[in-house]
Amino acid sequence: MASITMKNIVKQYGDGFPAVNDVSIDIADGEFMILVGPSGCGKSTLLRMIVGLEDISSGDMLIGDQRVNDLAPRDRNLAMVFQNYALYPHLTVYENIAFPLRLAGAPDSEIDQKVRAASATLELDEHLDRKPGNLSGGQRQRVAMGRAIVRDADAFLFDEPLSNLDAKLRGQMRTEISRLQKRLGITTVYVTHDQTEAMTLGDRVAVLKRGLLQQLATPRELYENPGNLFVAGFIGSPPMNFLPATVEGTTAKLPFGNVELPPDRAERAAGHGLLLAGIRPEYFDDASTREGAGGSTFHATVEVVEWLGHETYAYIPYDAPPEVAEQLRQLERDLDGEAMHTQLVAALSGNSRIKAGDQAEIWVDASKIHLFDPETGRNLTVDAEHAGTIPDLATTA
Amino acid sequence: MTTTVATPQTRATRRAPASDRSTAENRLGQRLVAPAVLLMLLVTAWPMIQALYLSLFRYRLTTPDDREFIGLGNYLTVLGDGLFWKVTLNTVIIMVVTVAVELVIGFAFAMVMHRIVFARGVMRTSILIPYGIITVVSAFAWQFTFSINNGWVNSWFAWLPWIGTDTNWYGGHWSAMFAIMVSEIWKTTPFMSLLLLAGLSQVSEDMLEAAQVDGATWWQRLWKVILPNMRAAIMVAVLFRALDAFRIFDNIYIMTKGAQNTQSSSFLTYRQVIEQFQLGMGSALSVLLFLTVLLLAFLIVRLFRVDLAQARGEG
Amino acid sequence: MRQKMGVGHWIGFVVILVWCLLPVAWIVSLSFKSLDETTVGSPQFLPKDPTWDNYQVLLNWNDPAGHDFMRALINSFGIALIATFLSVVFATLAAYAIARLEFRGKRLVLSMALAIAMFPVVSLVGPLFDMWRTFHLFNTWPGLIIPYMTFTLPLAIWTLSAFFREIPWEMEQAAQVDGATSWQAFRKVIVPLAAPGVFTAAILTFFFAWNEFVLAISLTSTTGSRTVPAQMSFFVGPDPFNPPYAQLATASVIVTIPVIIIVLLFQRRIVAGLTSGAVKG
Numbered sequence: 004m005a006s007i008t009m010k011n012i013v014k015q016y017g018d019g020f021p022a023v024n025d026v027s028i029d030i031a032d033g034e035f036m037i038l039v040g041p042s043g044c045g046k047s048t049l050l051r052m053i054v055g056l057e058d059i060s061s062g063d064m065l066i067g068d069q070r071v072n073d074l075a076p077r078d079r080n081l082a083m084v085f086q087n088y089a090l091y092p093h094l095t096v097y098e099n100i101a102f103p104l105r106l107a108g109a110p111d112s113e114i115d116q117k118v119r120a121a122s123a124t125l126e127l128d129e130h131l132d133r134k135p136g137n138l139s140g141g142q143r144q145r146v147a148m149g150r151a152i153v154r155d156a157d158a159f160l161f162d163e164p165l166s167n168l169d170a171k172l173r174g175q176m177r178t179e180i181s182r183l184q185k186r187l188g189i190t191t192v193y194v195t196h197d198q199t200e201a202m203t204l205g206d207r208v209a210v211l212k213r214g215l216l217q218q219l220a221t222p223r224e225l226y227e228n229p230g231n232l233f234v235a236g237f238i239g240s241p242p243m244n245f246l247p248a249t250v251e252g253t254t255a256k257l258p259f260g261n262v263e264l265p266p267d268r269a270e271r272a273a274g275h276g277l278l279l280a281g282i283r284p285e286y287f288d289d290a291s292t293r294e295g296a297g298g299s300t301f302h303a304t305v306e307v308v309e310w311l312g313h314e315t316y317a318y319i320p321y322d323a324p325p326e327v328a329e330q331l332r333q334l335e336r337d338l339d340g341e342a343m344h345t346q347l348v349a350a351l352s353g354n355s356r357i358k359a360g361d362q363a364e365i366w367v368d369a370s371k372i373h374l375f376d377p378e379t380g381r382n383l384t385v386d387a388e389h390a391g392t393i394p395d396l397a398t399t400a
Numbered sequence: 401m402t403t404t405v406a407t408p409q410t411r412a413t414r415r416a417p418a419s420d421r422s423t424a425e426n427r428l429g430q431r432l433v434a435p436a437v438l439l440m441l442l443v444t445a446w447p448m449i450q451a452l453y454l455s456l457f458r459y460r461l462t463t464p465d466d467r468e469f470i471g472l473g474n475y476l477t478v479l480g481d482g483l484f485w486k487v488t489l490n491t492v493i494i495m496v497v498t499v500a501v502e503l504v505i506g507f508a509f510a511m512v513m514h515r516i517v518f519a520r521g522v523m524r525t526s527i528l529i530p531y532g533i534i535t536v537v538s539a540f541a542w543q544f545t546f547s548i549n550n551g552w553v554n555s556w557f558a559w560l561p562w563i564g565t566d567t568n569w570y571g572g573h574w575s576a577m578f579a580i581m582v583s584e585i586w587k588t589t590p591f592m593s594l595l596l597l598a599g600l601s602q603v604s605e606d607m608l609e610a611a612q613v614d615g616a617t618w619w620q621r622l623w624k625v626i627l628p629n630m631r632a633a634i635m636v637a638v639l640f641r642a643l644d645a646f647r648i649f650d651n652i653y654i655m656t657k658g659a660q661n662t663q664s665s666s667f668l669t670y671r672q673v674i675e676q677f678q679l680g681m682g683s684a685l686s687v688l689l690f691l692t693v694l695l696l697a698f699l700i701v702r703l704f705r706v707d708l709a710q711a712r713g714e715g
Numbered sequence: 716m717r718q719k720m721g722v723g724h725w726i727g728f729v730v731i732l733v734w735c736l737l738p739v740a741w742i743v744s745l746s747f748k749s750l751d752e753t754t755v756g757s758p759q760f761l762p763k764d765p766t767w768d769n770y771q772v773l774l775n776w777n778d779p780a781g782h783d784f785m786r787a788l789i790n791s792f793g794i795a796l797i798a799t800f801l802s803v804v805f806a807t808l809a810a811y812a813i814a815r816l817e818f819r820g821k822r823l824v825l826s827m828a829l830a831i832a833m834f835p836v837v838s839l840v841g842p843l844f845d846m847w848r849t850f851h852l853f854n855t856w857p858g859l860i861i862p863y864m865t866f867t868l869p870l871a872i873w874t875l876s877a878f879f880r881e882i883p884w885e886m887e888q889a890a891q892v893d894g895a896t897s898w899q900a901f902r903k904v905i906v907p908l909a910a911p912g913v914f915t916a917a918i919l920t921f922f923f924a925w926n927e928f929v930l931a932i933s934l935t936s937t938t939g940s941r942t943v944p945a946q947m948s949f950f951v952g953p954d955p956f957n958p959p960y961a962q963l964a965t966a967s968v969i970v971t972i973p974v975i976i977i978v979l980l981f982q983r984r985i986v987a988g989l990t991s992g993a994v995k996g
Contacts, residue, residue, distance in 0.1 A: 056888050076891040089889035093907040103893035106903075150893065422817065429818025436809040436868050437824055443865035444831055447842035454842065509734075512727030523728065524982045526735040532974040532985075533739075534926045536944040537967040541738045544745060549756035550960050552741070565758070586738060591989065598990035643833045650928045654948060666837040666929070673841035674933050686838035693835050 005067035005157040006032045007053060007190060012062035014048050014214075022048045024214040025062075027394075030158075030192060035184055037205035038194045040237070041339035045214040046194045047162055053192060054160050055079050066157055077106075082151035083160040087167065088143045090135035090150075096122075097131040100149040107154075121149040124183070141172045148183065158190040165200065177203060196339075198238050202226070207391070210234050212337060220391020230393035232330075232380035235281050235373065236338050241316065241348045245334070247327045248280035248374065255280060255372065258321040259347075260301035262369045268384045272374040275383065279327055281373040284316070287349035289357055290364040300366045306346070308359045315355045317363070319347040330377045448690065454683035461677035474684035484668070484685075488692070491664045494577070495645040498584050499638060505585070506592030506637070513593065514600045531590040539654035542583035546570070576660040583651045588644070592637050599633020600626070635704045643697060665689050739971070745964035746770070753960040769965035780950070784966055786938045787946035791970070794856055794942060795924035798863035802871050803917045805864070807909070810875030815884070828869035836866065840933045847934055854936045862930050867920040874919060874988045878912025879905075915988035918981055925974070943970045 007030040014023035023045040030036045038046040051057040052064060055076035064071050071079050082103075090099050098105075100121055104114045122128050125145040135143055144164060151159055164180070165173045181204055184191050195201055201208045202222040210217040210225065210233075218230040222238075229235035235243050248255045253269040255262045257280060264272075272278060290300045307318040323331060323345045331345065349365055357363045374383045381395070455474055459467045478484050513523055530538070545551045546569040557563045569575045603626050611625045627634070649666040656662045658671070669689055673682030741760065745753075746769055748762040757763065775781040813821060843862065844853070852858035882905065890900040931945035938946065947966050950959070978985065 054892055056891070076888070077894040077896060081892060083889065083892045085885045085889055087883060087885055089883060089885040091886065091890075091904055091908075102890075102903075106890075106894045106899060150889075154893075425816050426818040429812040429816035430820060432808040432812035432816070433818075433820075433824050436805045436872065437827065439805065439861075439865050440827055440831055440868060443843075443862050444834060444839065447839045447846060450842035450846065451838065454845070508727070509731055512724055512731060515724050516728060519728070521982065523731060524986060525978055526732050528978040528982055528985055529739060529971075529975060530735055531989075532922055532978050533971055534928075534944050534967075534974070536928055536947055537742070537971055538738070540947070540963050540967055541742045544960055544964065545738065545741060547960070549758065549957075550745075550753050551758060552760045555758045586734070590735070594986055594989050647835045647837065649837060650944075653928070653932075666835060669837045670840060670929065670933070673844065679841055679845065682841045686835075686841050689835045690838045693833060697833050 005190060006030060006034075006065075007036075007158060007192065008063070008065040009049075009053075010063040010065070012049065012052060012064065013060045014045070014052060014057065015060040021060075021214050023052070026209075026211070026214075026216045027062075028209050028216070028219060030190060033188045033190055035181075035191045035193065035204060035206045037201045037208040038192065038211060039196065039198065039201040039208055040211035040217075041196060041337065043213070044211040046196075046211050049211070050160055050162055050192060050194045053158075054081050054083050080154075080157045081160055082154055082156035082158070083162065084144075084147045084151055084164045086163045088135075088147040088164075090143055090146055092135055095132055095134055096127060096138070096146050096149075099135065099146055100127075100153055102150060103154045117153045118149075121153045124152070125149050140168050141176060144168065144176055145179075148180070152183070152187065156189070158192065159184070161191070161193040163195055164193075165195075166197075180204065198240060202238065210237060216394050218391060218393045224389050224391045228386050228390035229281075229373065229382055230385055230390055231382055231395065232279065232281070232334055232375045233337055235375070235382065236334050239283055241284050241350070242338075243281045243283050243373075244347050244349075245279045245281055245327075245331060245375070246321070246347065247324055248278045249276070250278060250374065255369075255374075257301075258323075259303045259319075259365075260299070262299040262301075262367060262372070264372060265370050268372065268374065272383050275374075275376055277324070277326060277377060278383070279330065279375040279377050281375055281382075282367065283371070284348045284350035286368040286371050287317075287347075287351065288366045288368075289315075289317075289351040289355035290366040291356075292352045292354045293366050298366055298368050298370075300364050302362060302364055303347075305357055305359060305361050305363050308357060311353070313353045315351040315353055315357070317349045317351055317355075317357060317365075319349065319365075321345055321347060327377055330380075334380075448687075451683040451686045451690075454679055455687050457680045459678075459680035459683075461679055467680075470680075474681050475688070477681070478684055478688065484688075486661065487663045487665055487668045490577070490662065491646055491648065491666075494581060494584070494648055494664065495642055498581050498588070498645050499642050501581075501585050502589045502592045502641060503634070503638065506589050506596050509589065509593035510596035510600050513597050527590045527593065529590075530587050531594075533587065535587060535650040536654055538583050538587040539651045542579060542586065542651075543655045546579045546582075570656060570660065573660045573662065576656050576662050580648075580651050580655055580662060583655065584645065584648060588641060592641055595633055595637040595640075596630070599630040599637075602633070603629045638704070639697070639700050642700060643693060646693060646696060665692065742964040742967045742971075745961055746968045748961045748964075750959060750961055754957060769961050770969075773962065773965050773969065780962065783938045783946060783950070784943075784969075787941050787943045788969070790856070790938075790940055791925060791942040791944075794859050794863065794940075795921055797856070798860045798867065798924045799917050799920040801860070802864040802867045802920050803875075803913060806868055806871030806875050806916060806920075807913055809868075810872045810879055811905070813872065814876040814879035828872050831866065832869040832873075834866070836929050840929060843930070844933055853934060854940050856940055858934050859927075859930060859940065859942070862934075863924045863927060866927075867923045870923070871916040871920050874916040875909070875912055878909060878915070882908045911984065912988075914981075915984040918977060918985055919988050921977070922974070925970075 009026060009028045012023055012026045013021060015021050026049060028036070038049055040046050048057055052059050055071070055074060059072050066079060066081070091102065094102065097118055100118045101114050104117060122131055125148060127142070127145055127149060130138060130142060135146060138146065147164070161180070165176055168176060177200060193200075193204060205222060207219060207221055208225055209219045212233050218225060218234045220228075225234060225238045229238060232245070236245070246257050248257050250264065250269055250272045253264050253266055255264050255269070303319045305317045306320050309316040328345065335341065351357065373385070375381065376383055385393070456469060456471055457467050458470050458473065509527070513527070516523060546553050548554065548566065548568050553569070554563060554565050554567050558565055567575075569579050607625060607629070608621055611621050616624065647666050648664045649670065652658060652662055652664055652667050658667055666689065669682060669685040672678045672685055744761050747765040748757055749764060749766045749768055752763060772778050773781050773784045776785055809824065812818065813824065839862070847853040847858050852861070886904055886908070887900045890904045891897070895903065926944070927942070928944045928948070931942045932948060935941045935945060941949070943966070947963060950963065950966070
């Protein structure tokens with residue numbers, strides 16, 4: 004087992020395009036690190052550079068204390084689970100799991116003992132003699148993991164391992180991977196584009212966009228203190244709402260009305276003109292189901308209501324001024340989304356009786372509003388103490 | 401932005417000129433194809449150059465000392481000779497008729513095979529037998545079929561007004577051509593129908609059902625949905641078969657030996673070189689044949705805009 | 716797949732079977748007619764008096780006709796098998812490079828293969844005839860094996876590169892991460908996965924070499940290296956106006972037997988090979 008250190012890693016392609024640009028990440032021994040971002044952010048390239056399937060243009064890659072930039076994949080002693088599992092179709096499950104051991108020339112008795120142990124852990128005992136073609140998606144996934152755990156690898160690398168499974172199975176396998184990693188205590192790097200996987204699995208999460216590291220922090224820090232618009236929009240589901248806002252004194256003017264901000268936040272946002280206010284859907288509520296709490300309320304017409312039992316999503320359209328509308332469209336593109344018309348999503352209590360078309364009174368928790376500079380996308384109200392590493396801030400500050 | 405980023409991960413990796421990995425890959429790739437390339441050059445390119453050179457001489461193997469440089473003389477002789485044009489016309493007729501007939505029959509076969517739900521193995525085996533059978537065998541089988549003494553065609557089809565028990569198929573130009581084309585069509589229709597079947601199976605059932613719901617008749621579905629979607633498969637099949645048919649030789653050699661004006665371009669070339677040892681004249685014919693095939697390939701590709709790389713999945 | 720099977724399909728099914736098998740049945744029937752019967756003229760489909768005579772003559776080493784035929788059969792098998800083996804080895808290397816590696820000149824190799832696939836073989840007969848006599852390859856096995864390899868390479872390269880492309884690239888990378896060297900990855904992962912493709916390419920190559928006629932009659936002069944199709948074309952018998960129909964039919968049946976066996980055993984593979992990649996996009 005070992006730590007993995009990336010120092011100023013750059014991957015440049017023949018056309019000069021940097022797929023990974025000056026990324027530095029330290030992964031501690033035994034840590035579960037997530038690399039997350041929309042497609043094309045360079046997360047898979049980074050993972051493939053760790054394992055040695057991709058050349059490193061510049062920078063240092065260390066596993067433990069050893070610089071591995073020039074080592075072939077087989078000399079790096081890492082185990083990887085591929086997106087399509089890459090199981091060998093001509094070998095049985097048993098032989099698939101045994102494959103790395105056979106390559107290493109281990110004696111049959113040792114192979115057998117290790118394969119049996121792995122298959123017991125992964126509940127594959129009854130499938131050992133079958134070929135991968137006859138297995139279900141979840142079973143294939145477990146075989147791929149079996150192939151990784153039989154070796155005493157220094158680290159596990161996962162490349163979007165759950166993206167080919169259906170939603171229910173994905174949830175189960177997620178817990179399974181988490182449990183396995185905790186038990187083996189092995190350093191793990193896990194690539195995903197799914198923010199739920201990132202939030203639930205990782206000790207720490209590295210958010211990437213177009214080859215640049217945006218923020219490296221714990222899931223909680225990312226959620227509560229996103230470093231910029233992109234991270235704020237990427238983490239959380241449904242995503243954070245961004246509303247045009249101007250701050251005067253401690254009052255923020257939003258499309259639906261005025262909201263009182265805590266003084267320290269208002270102060271940091273002062274003098275920036277038109278801003279984007281980031282408010283997570285759950286910071287809203289139906290004012291009528293809420294008793295005696297502080298915060299502001301406003302009235303708005305609810306266009307669509309989705310009742311999910313434990314909560315209710317209310318959709319409230321608004322018009323964005325052209326200056327921020329363009330910024331929001333760009334953000335949508337960065338997040339791999341479709342540019343939709345601007346609307347506010349409020350996650351209300353499941354008790355709410357609001358119906359579509361109602362003129363409702365909505366409550367908002369103003370203490371948790373973030374304010375972003377629409378030009379740079381920076382979060383003006385970030386609590387740097389609890390936001391992990393934000394490379395962008397470090398360089399501009 | 402995102403699209404330009406997504407593709408290089410897999411593609412451009414191997415395009416970077418600087419990295420060791422790609423130089424090594426470049427070298428390995430070239431080494432692996434080298435044996436095949438050398439062989440192909442040795443056996444085709446070099447003799448072709450040889451043919452170009454020889455075609456400029458008057459050169460008979462029987463009188464090798466009488467070799468004389470005559471420039472384009474051989475070409476002028478050939479192009480000025482009515483026989484050459486007659487033979488070329490024959491070849492074109494054979495090509496056009498066989499490919500057209502094969503396309504129709506092959507498509508009908510493909511439709512049947514596509515829909516059939518039983519005995520697929522039997523069907524596949526039988527369709528592959530004409531494909532696998534030696535052309536010479538096919539030629540003999542059909543030669544005997546049309547034989548006046550020992551063939552069954554005359555007795556089976558005597559009820560047709562223009563066929564009698566004494567019809568001599570090899571006695572006239574058109575009837576001999578007919579016999580040759582029957583053998584050619586019989587042998588190669590299976591290949592055509594297999595290619596078309598593969599194309600047919602790529603036309604989605606959903607699309608056909610949607611067309612049906614939209615009110616298209618069977619005939620309209622065929623012309624407006626099935627055929628346009630099979631365009632690539634049809635074009636590839638036509639290209640391959642047309643070039644193949646243009647090179648027709650075996651059937652003619654066995655069935656008529658070129659009698660009754662049934663010579664093809666390949667047959668004429670062969671005769672000049674091997675039977676009459678006219679290496680100079682034969683080489684000129686070889687070059688002309690090669691150029692004709694090249695021109696034909698170019699015309700078909702241009703005319704039908706066949707993208708072979710795409711059709712073959714080279715991307 | 717809709718399960719509708721109309722009368723039309725039944726008729727179509729029967730028509731296809733008749734189309735494909737009638738001429739085969741015809742030569743089989745003819746091969747059982749006696750020489751006397753065909754000399755007199757025997758226009759009916761079935762033999763009047765079935766006999767094994769023709770087979771006994773052709774498969775008899777001591778009979779001159781049989782001797783020549785058996786020699787040709789041995790030549791055909793030897794030349795076709797060796798050409799197939801070598802062609803598939805060369806094609807496997809080239810196809811692997813084309814499907815998997817990025818290198819300069821790849822387009823050129825593909826275009827060359829395509830050009831050769833369309834090449835009129837007869838164009839080469841003259842110069843090859845000349846060259847082979849110089850190199851003492853005329854009327855030898857290698858004299859046929861070398862051009863057969865060349866002309867089967869394009870088809871083999873195509874079929875194989877289509878197969879190689881279907882093998883997920885990740886499979887090899889997984890092997891490398893699992894600790895395999897490039898050679899081990901190729902040996903233990905790629906070769907077993909590509910085996911069916913290689914086999915298919917081999918069948919198609921064999922068919923070509925087994926079938927080839929132009930070069931076989933041009934580059935040979937004796938039964939020492941003449942293959943069956945060439946031998947059959949010279950096998951006219953004493954009376955040129957009345958060829959030995961029944962014996963030729965018998966020879967035809969015998970050389971068709973390997974084809975039928977291969978087709979019966981490997982029909983799926985052959986169809987896959989013939990249509991591989993031909994209709995993508």
